[in-house]
Amino acid sequence: MNYQLNKPPGKVKLSFFWQFLRHEKLPMFVALSAILISSLFQLAAPTVMGHALDTYILVGDESGLLKIALQLLVLFVGSFVASYIQTIAMGGVGQRLLFNLRNAIFTKVDSMPMAFFNQNKAGDLISRINNDTEKLNQFFSEAIMRFVGNAFMIAGAGISLVAIDVRLGVVALLPAAALLIIAKASGGYIKRKNAASLQTTGNFSAAVQENLENFKVMIVFNRQDYFRERLAGVNEDNYQATKQSELANSAFTPLYTFMGQAAQLIAITYGISLVLSGSLTIGLLISFLTYITRFYDPLRQVASFWGSLQAALSAGDRIQHLLTLPTYMTVTADAHTHENLGLVSFKDVTFAYPDGKTVLSDINLTLEPGKTYAFVGPTGGGKTTSASLIARLYDPTEGTVYLSGRDIRSYTDAERAQKIGFILQDPFLLQGTIRENILYGNTRFDHLSDTELMDELARLGLSELVTRFENGLKTEVGSVGGTASAGQKQIVAFIRAILRAPELLILDEATANIDTVTEKLLDQALEALPKATAKVIIAHRLNTIANADEIFFVNGGEITPAGSLEHAMDMLLHKARQS
Ligand SMILES: Nc1ncnc2c1ncn2[C@@H]1O[C@H](COP(=O)(O)OP(=O)(O)OP(=O)(O)O)[C@@H](O)[C@H]1O
Ligand SMILES: [Mg+2]
Structure with a gap:
């Protein structure tokens, strides 16, 4: 009869939450397509610009400029329209996920036997229903779409970099490889910090609830100080844990900026030497530099998304734990009636x-x-x-x-x-x-x-x-x-x-x-x-x-x-x- 929810995070599968999004296939498909189209338009722009530089500007052909400007305009407007469609398609998806999740959790809590309520604090359950579902909502409705867009952008920009010049491309991608290793190594640490933060949020909410329920005792015995102290304690724990999790979530963001700049520096130095030796045009170098930005900017965004992913994983774990808790008090099949057993x-x-x-x-x-x-x-x-x-x-x-x-x-x-x-x-x-x-x-x-x-x-x-x-x-x-x-x-x-x-x-x-x-x-x-x-x-x-x-x-x-x-x-x- 163990119904205790307070335990360290286990393995959560985000696919578990797919069941709450299964009616959202169409809007998610539209949003995904829109995001891919928008990224595609954005990826095309640097190539068009580089081409313009080489074919028109460097040779002093002004007539081509208007043509290029028009091409760019079409790309930018196309990208704008596509991301607008994405926003509209996704509107409501997150809220519906939140709605379904909360219903599911509440139905589950409702079906639990007495022992479950003895072993868990109402405040922590409330925190799971309110706070943790919101974290998952943020993840599914915003972060995941941004992630897909960014991932596509990174892949496209990466391919373009190598396509323009293999040697230059490989060198410019080296800092990214270093980042990948760091992100992989720090994932567990960040997730632990986020789990601790959510747990202390639950504890805080439980303490508040206990306080509000027992206010009569508090006033009769004039022990407001005691309750205040206890509340200050859990509040402090929550503050420390959440501060650390936020720090862990964003600690690597500056590193991403730095690595992006390092890549620029390498590309400029090496690129100019290639231009001087005649194996690269100026237009291509400019395209290349723009693709570096197109590559490292989304990478940085993915890094900040990484934190929200870890938060979602921790929240997801807490929710999944609750939703998959077995109910031992099931109705058994054996309904055989025995004689002489009274009422x-x-x-x-x-x-x-x-x-x-x-x-x-x-x-x-x-x-x-x-x-x-x-x-x-x-x-x-x-x-x-x-x-x-x-x-x-x-x-x-x-x-x-x-x-x-x-x-x-x-x-x-x-x-x-x-x-x-x-x-x-x-x-x-x-x-x-x-x-x-x-x-x-x-x-x-x-x-x-x-x-x-x-x-x-x-x-x-x-x-x-x-x-x-x-x-x-x-x-x-x-x-x-x-x-x-x-x-x-x-x-x-x-x-x-x-x-x-x-x-x-x-x-x-x-x-x-x-x-x-x-x-x-x-x-x-x-x-x-x-x-x-x-x-x-x-x-x-x-x-x-x-x-x-x-x-x-x-x-x-x-x-x-x-x-x-x-x-x-x-x-x-x-x-x-x-x-
Ligand atoms: N939810 C619970 N979890 C753990 N122990 C419990 C719980 N409820 C009761 N107990 C313990 O079980 C024992 C029996 O409690 P119970 O409530 O059945 O006593 P009772 O005879 O009804 O007492 P009273 O006359 O005070 O109502 C007590 O030692 C009590 O501390
Ligand atoms: Mg009794």
């Missing part, structure tokens, strides 16, 4: 959180339909964990959980959620009205008007709970800027679970924040549930479980039948005295 059955179930101690060991347990079970035990004893295994928020480390006689892993998420209602210890309300919150994902009552829904709620003994809210079903609540109290949240979660008419209802400290009068209403609603509905009640206040058919004591890896309420009390007291 829920644990067979030799052992469970430990990753890197944690064993919470349950070798548990065998059967829950029958229609009965009420209580789980009691000391704090941290494993009650919530046991309930989470019943609802398959986690899979056991060993053993099997059966639901209605079938391996719980053979149910789809929807089937399972239909059968099991789980009121969490800390319920979450969505931004919206009470109505939206109690019907959340429940299509059975969606079509009812508010009045009809209230009738239905009255039938289930729940309407009095709703009228406790100021505007009844229309009351606005919610986590973001919401105003529901802890007890109010539990009431909404309670109604939400009951309306789904589950076969098994798990209440994890569901009434801990609720006053005794309201609690009676909840009890009545539980009584009104169909006779076949089984209940698992987890509670510290033992009065809430007085009516349970069976009480289990959960502690130290074991789930032991406690027999009577008195015995359960004894076990709790005994445990308290021990510690």
Whole structure:
């Protein structure tokens, strides 16, 4: 169950991301063709100029000048139009890539089990969805096109250099060979620096998120200084790492300029000696020098692109890692139904959180339909964990959980959620009205008007709970800027679970924040549930479980039948005295 994303970068294949661009073949083909045509026009210009110099200017033939000027004009305008077409064709491609990538990542994150969210920080995930996808977008939408154009230009200019004069060409290309070796050697280093930068960006975003979430604690304990210090720490790390990655990305750019100039110098010195010896014309030398610029300028641009390539590779790695993370909690095919396993059955179930101690060991347990079970035990004893295994928020480390006689892993998420209602210890309300919150994902009552829904709620003994809210079903609540109290949240979660008419209802400290009068209403609603509905009640206040058919004591890896309420009390007291 290892879902941890924080690990050093592995091998990323940019081809992996092709799937997100597969609908972009036409615009990319048009853009590519345009870029090649534009480069071709630009490559032709120096030859035309050199030719003009030799045939017209040096011999003093003014009539040819206009002709040459016109030819050049056609080349330049052609190049301009082609690059314009390229820009238009590529417009939107990057944004669509970004859109598809973010959707894919979000769908993936959405499908991950509980353990994934325990092991990864929301802030880092947000950074992957926002920042890393943007880096990839930049790469695919801009850099790759520039790269193709430049690569074509470099190849064309290189061939022209050698074509004009083989000796001169080879000499002028020597500095480029040196650059190639340097770039190859430094690639790994630059990629590592970029990966470190992205990781610290993720950490920073995680720290900010943690800060914002815990601001109440921060203010109550007046520990703004502590949080500020922690934030300053991760900010400093991010600053240092990003500074180093930017430096690494651009460190070689001046070298490229220098090598280009070196090539010019060599070409001029050697070229002039060739002109003097009569084996090269002045026009060709001028063409040659222009081709050197046409060769080394794009090379420098490719060098700056190199940095963005490394950044894209690092970002791509982080995204690919997330997208290809296996989901261990898959639906298995074996849906064989066993006899006599009750509603829920644990067979030799052992469970430990990753890197944690064993919470349950070798548990065998059967829950029958229609009965009420209580789980009691000391704090941290494993009650919530046991309930989470019943609802398959986690899979056991060993053993099997059966639901209605079938391996719980053979149910789809929807089937399972239909059968099991789980009121969490800390319920979450969505931004919206009470109505939206109690019907959340429940299509059975969606079509009812508010009045009809209230009738239905009255039938289930729940309407009095709703009228406790100021505007009844229309009351606005919610986590973001919401105003529901802890007890109010539990009431909404309670109604939400009951309306789904589950076969098994798990209440994890569901009434801990609720006053005794309201609690009676909840009890009545539980009584009104169909006779076949089984209940698992987890509670510290033992009065809430007085009516349970069976009480289990959960502690130290074991789930032991406690027999009577008195015995359960004894076990709790005994445990308290021990510690
Ligand atoms: N997500 C988690 N990752 C690692 N360990 C966990 C996680 N959740 C719980 N634990 C550990 O598992 C043990 C059992 O926790 P659990 O939440 O099941 O206890 P509980 O009986 O519900 O306690 P309480 O009465 O306080 O709600 C504890 O030691 C706890 O620290
Ligand atoms: Mg708990």
